[in-house]
Amino acid sequence: MKQTATAQVASDEAQRPAAAPSHPNQFALLGQRRFAPFFWTQFSGAANDNLFKFAFTVMVTYQLQVSWMPPAMAGLVIGALFILPFLLFSATSGQITDKFDKRRIIRLVKNLEIGIMALAAFGFMMHNAAVLLACTFLMGLHSTLFGPVKFAYLPQMLDEHELTGGNGMVEMGTFVAILLGNIVGGLLVAVPEIGHAQVAIACLALAIVGRGVAQFxxxxxxxxxxxxxxxxxxxxxxxxxxxxxxxxxxFRSLLGISWMWFFGAVFLSQFPSFARDVLHGDEQVASLLLVVFSIGIATGSLLCEVLSRRQVEIGLVPLGAIGMTIFAIDLYFAARGLPPSSAQTLGQFIAVPAHWRVMADLALLSLFAGLYSVPMYALIQLRSQPTHRARIIAANNILNALFMIASSVIAGALLGAGASIPQIFLLVGLANAVVAGYIFMLVPEYLLRFIAWITSHLMYRFRVRGEDNIPLTGPAILVCNHVSFVDAVLLMAASPRPITFVMDHRIFRIPVLGAIFRLAKAIPIAPRSADERTYEQAFERAAAVLREGDLLAIFPEGGITRDGTLQPFKGGIMKILERARADGIEPPVVPMALTNLWGSFFSRAELVDGEPTAMAKPFRRGLWNRVGLEVGTPLSGTDAHPDRLHEQVATLMTEKVS
Known part of the structure; x- marks a missing residue:
């Protein structure tokens, strides 16, 4: 399986454009042909989807009375019909994407969009809700065909360090497009007499523009x-x-993303009714809610690259889940007890101070949803086999559709049972805490990365240099000096891949830290003279990690330094390499050095009764100390003798944190 992972990266590298220039940030991708035409094609399609859907929703909510579709249910019906094709046809679209050139598929999909929008133009001109419902289903089919292409195209064109930024840009672009589509759709459809004709022209024009961009x-x-x-x-x-x-x-990440769409679909489908019945606003207020929500998602998506040091940082996912819960619950309290009034204009709505809290909750809720979703998408793209990637994305779309249909059914049932829209928001916020907690227990890597992210961003100012020396695939041994009780946590934060640590068995007895290392499946080791069974089991488990093609980290000093200096390295590294060779593996050995960490709270820099002690004076060095990790050039197994590694690590320790 791990050999497949290596082949997967090689396949992506072979298909990636030869010139993939480095760039300072994710916005520079907009100047490159491998990304920009795709971005604007996706942008135009998302804008058209939402211009069409929101104009149709506003039309049947505020303007056109349809006996068989009550206004309160219009958003749910339209949303459910749009996502039904994802459930029916995602499996087929995933196969098509894996089998054919993605550029060819994109052009065919954009041709289809032009035809659908021509039919929709007729529906708007004739005020025919049945035709527009048919177009809603067809636009869902259009998005079903495009979905696997979108997420399979990015890892084929971007390298691993660009993947989070690229996904963030696409997510930002999607929700800005949603924002603009909804604003334009809401404004155009509200124009007396000519509004429906304007919507028809705009939808058709956007489809044609998208097809033109796709040509490049x-x-x-x-x-x-x-x-x-x-x-x-x-x-x-x-x-x-x-x-x-x-x-x-x-797979569990797919479930996490699907839950996010369940969560978001509840809010998006209820905005028109929430604006009218709870906030007592007109159509422009409904548009404002979507503006705020879309800006929040876009902001959170763009922040992912900044907060992740340009790697796939799934530690942001729990942070996003926490924010989603907090602000969904606060939105319930913010929307309670608003005084009844006649339909307010946008200006009247903004003039009410209580409404600003509602908008702040929506903005922050959606910002944290962006932090939640982008790393999950990037992780799925990175860890799925290229030959099956589109079908994995198709599976994601199937699950998303199931969850969104479930959200429509559950929200409709709650409304039918007499629940208010704010109460539905409260229930979804509480459910988010339960579901997210369950997923993080099933996939401890999310929680561990979150702890590592918190430690490296809030407790320390952590800088990593030479991180490109950590192999992105295949087995490798990381060798580092041992300065504090959080060394392993900082190494987790620096690595784009999970690490299995070999650690002194005594550290597992420390409250909290011991639980974290057990959750990380760290390998306890004891001196042979003290516990021969634990000693032998540690080397067998270490060999198994390398056989699986994973990263193994050891602290060859055998314990945390008591005076801040680098202690002699023990011979365990040689035994690990011998076992690896016996399995036909020759893993590279990567020397690493933590710098400026001695003297911090978690190091043994304090004397208590004459003994070096850690965690004695919390503010000894103040807050947010600068610490660093220097990653050296990997050595071959034949060169990785303890003395040579000691020399390499000692040299790296002299680097200054800046």
């Missing part, structure tokens, strides 16, 4: 051209879900 997308070759397509959606859907379950971290 570079070729993105098929990843599995020999695939035989199974046109049976039921059996292929089951096969896709089974395939996704083959990688538990990826």
């Amino acid at each position: 997308i570079p070729a993105a070759p098929a990843t599995d051209p020999g695939l035989v397509i199974n046109w049976n959606p039921v059996s292929e859907t089951l096969r896709n879900l089974k395939m996704a379950r083959g990688n538990l971290v990826v």
Whole structure:
């Protein structure tokens, strides 16, 4: 399986454009052909989807009385009909994306969009809700075909350090497009007499513009051209879900993303009714809520690259989940007890101080949703096999559709049972805490990365240099000096991949830290003279980690330094390498050095009764200390003798943190 992961990266590298220039930040991607035409194609499609859907929703909520679709249910019906094709056709679209060039598929999808929007223009001109409902389903089909292409294209064109930023840009662009689409749709449809005609023209024009931009997308070759397509959606859907379950971290991440769409769909579908019935606003107030929500998502998505040091940082996911819960619950309290009034204009609504709290809750809730979703998407792209990536994304879309349909059914049932819209928001906020906690217990890597992110960003100012020397695939041994009780946590924060640590068995007895290291499945080791069984088991488990193609980290001094100096290295590294060679593995050995950490709270810099002690004076060095990690050039196993490694680490320790 790990050899497949290595082949996966090699496949992506082979298909990536030869010139993939480095850039200072994610916005520079907009100046590169491998990204910009794709970005604007996605942008125009998302804008058109939402211009059409929101104009239609406003029309049947405020303007056109349809006996068989009550205004309070219009948003739910339109939303459910739009996502139904994701459930029916995602499995097929995933196969098509893996089998054919993605540029070709994108152009065909944009041609389809032009035809659908021509039909929608007729529906708007004739005020025909049935035709527009049919177009809603067809636009859902259009998005179903485009979805796997979108997320399979990015890892094929961007390198690993660009993946979070690229996903953030796409997520930002999507929600800015949602914002603009909803604003334009809401404004155009509200124009007396000519509003519906203006919506029709705008939808058709956007589809044509999107097709024009798609012409400039570079070729993105098929990843599995020999695939035989199974046109049976039921059996292929089951096969896709089974395939996704083959990688538990990826599958549970799919569940996490699907829950986010459940959460978001509840809010998005209720905005028109929330604006009218709870906030007592007109159509422009409903548009304002979507503006605030979209700006929040876009901001959170862009922050991901800044907060993640340009790596796939899933430690942001728990942070996002916490914020989503807090502000969903506060939105309930903010929306309670607002005085009844006639329909307020946008200016009248903004003039009420209590409404600013509602908008702040929506903005922050959606910002944290952006922090939650972008790293999950990047993780799925990074850890899925290229030959199956689009089908994994299709499985994600199937699950998303199931969760969003469930959200529509549950929200509709709660409304039918007499629940208010703020009460629904409260229940979803509370459920988010339960679901997120469950997912993080199933995939401890999220929680561990969150702890590492908090430690490296809030407790210390942590700078890493030479992180490109940490291999992105395959087995490797990381060798580092041992300065404090949080060394392993800081190494977790620096690595783009999970690390298994070999650690002194005594550290597992420390409250909280011991629980963290057990959760991380760290390997306890004891001196052979003290506990021969633990000693032998540690080396066997270390060999198993390398056989699986994972990262193994050791602190060869055998314990935390008592005076801040680098202690002699023990011979355990040689035994680990010998066992690896016996398994036919020759892992590189990466020397690393933590700097400026001695003297901090978690180091043994304090004397208590004459003994070096850690965690004695919390503010000895103040707050937010500068610490660093220097990562050296990997050594081959034959060169990785304890003395040579000691020399390398000692040299790295002389580097200054700036």
